[in-house]
Amino acid sequence: NSFAHRMFFFALLFSILGDSLIAFPGYFVPGLGSFLIAQIFYSISFSSGARLHLERSFPFYLLGIGLYIYMYSALGFELKIAVALYMIALTTMAW
Numbered sequence: 001n002s003f004a005h006r007m008f009f010f011a012l013l014f015s016i017l018g019d020s021l022i023a024f025p026g027y028f029v030p031g032l033g034s035f036l037i038a039q040i041f042y043s044i045s046f047s048s049g050a051r052l053h054l055e056r057s058f059p060f061y062l063l064g065i066g067l068y069i070y071m072y073s074a075l076g077f078e079l080k081i082a083v084a085l086y087m088i089a090l091t092t093m094a095w
Contacts, residue, residue, distance in 0.1 A: 004048035011041035032082050039089035057095045064091035
């Protein structure tokens, strides 16, 4: 459908922006933010018109939480929040 295609197009645009930003020193967090927005658009695009099955999300979120706990001590304060948000977006898209 055209809505899903538009969402996918915006996801690609924000992915390109994220790739461009992280190529420059000091722009990792803004690049991560761009990828976060892209993941949200991907999730909307992939789930457009689909029926949600919440019970199927549990393994994905358990894995996401486990990976975040594993990385947590290595992250600086600024990245703890950014990576948590990004992990939620990636987990939602995977589900």
